[in-house]
Amino acid sequence: MRHAIADAVLAVGILLELGAVVGTVAMRDAYERLHYSGPATLGALAIAVSIWIASGPSTIALQAILLAAFLLVSSPVLAHFTARAIREWSRGDWRAGDDDEGRS
Amino acid sequence: MNAFLIAAIVLAAAIVPLGWVAFRGTAGDGVVAVELAGVLASLALLAAAKGLERQPFASLALVLAVCSFAGSLVFARFLELGARR
Numbered sequence: 616m617r618h619a620i621a622d623a624v625l626a627v628g629i630l631l632e633l634g635a636v637v638g639t640v641a642m643r644d645a646y647e648r649l650h651y652s653g654p655a656t657l658g659a660l661a662i663a664v665s666i667w668i669a670s671g672p673s674t675i676a677l678q679a680i681l682l683a684a685f686l687l688v689s690s691p692v693l694a695h696f697t698a699r700a701i702r703e704w705s706r707g708d709w710r711a712g713d714d715d716e717g718r719s
Numbered sequence: 720m721n722a723f724l725i726a727a728i729v730l731a732a733a734i735v736p737l738g739w740v741a742f743r744g745t746a747g748d749g750v751v752a753v754e755l756a757g758v759l760a761s762l763a764l765l766a767a768a769k770g771l772e773r774q775p776f777a778s779l780a781l782v783l784a785v786c787s788f789a790g791s792l793v794f795a796r797f798l799e800l801g802a803r804r
Contacts, residue, residue, distance in 0.1 A: 621722075622722045625722055625723065625726055625766075628726075628762075629726050629729055629730070632730060632733060632759060632762065633729070633733060635755060636733045636736055636737060636755065636759070639736075639737060639740060639751065639752060639755055640736045640737070640739070640740055644747075644748075645744075645745065645747030645748050645750070645751050648740070648748060648751045648752070649751050651755065652751075652754060652755060652758070655755055655758050655759070656758070658762070659758060659761075659762055662726070662762055662765065662766065663765075666723075666765070666766075666769050669723075669769065670769065674774055674777075675768060675769060675774050675777045678765075678768075678774075678777040678778065678780070678781055679765055679769075679777065681781060682761060682762075682765060682777075682780055682781050682784055685781070685784055685785070685788075686758060686761075686784060689784075689788045690758075693754060693788060693791055693792065693795075696792060696795050697750055697751060697754065697791070697795045699795075699799075700747075700750070700795035700796065700798040700799040701747040701750070701751075701795075701798065703798075703799045704746065704747060704798045704799065704801060705747065
């Protein structure tokens with residue numbers, strides 16, 4: 616029973632990751648692609664929880680939760696920094712007005 | 720072959736389309752694709768660690784996640800610096 620639940624949660628995590636990849640590939644520009652780091656982080660959390668369910672409290676489960684926590688904290692920081700960098704790259708200055716046409 | 724090994728293979732295979740985006744798209748698209756590829760590689764290592772019951776691979780996944788975060792910040796910074804030249 617425990618392994619069936621772990622496999623189900625793992626499947627949810629993999630589906631979220633694949634959804635993030637499909638979204639990143641299908642979107643038109645870098646800003647739209649950037650939105651799909653959110654589902655990828657949630658997928659990481661699901662995979663970590665499935666490892667915890669499958670192996671119980673152990674070193675590998677602790678490392679999985681630590682990895683998911685790191686991704687949860689670092690992903691928004693990275694998304695903000697990247698969006699700002701792309702804006703500066705496409706418009707010359709991140710404070711440029713919205714009427715400017717971008718390169719990306 | 721257990722579910723975690725299959726998951727590791729699927730996650731590793733999912734990096735291929737991101738490589739295509741990085742190769743074909745603009746520099747901004749490439750940075751976004753590389754960031755997501757870093758997350759997928761970390762999770763593939765983690766799933767492989769569980770599937771093979773080899774705990775050191777999980778440590779490798781943690782180190783890769785931190786290095787990938789730092790590397791993505793550097794790529795984004797280069798993108799910004801490239802815009803100023």
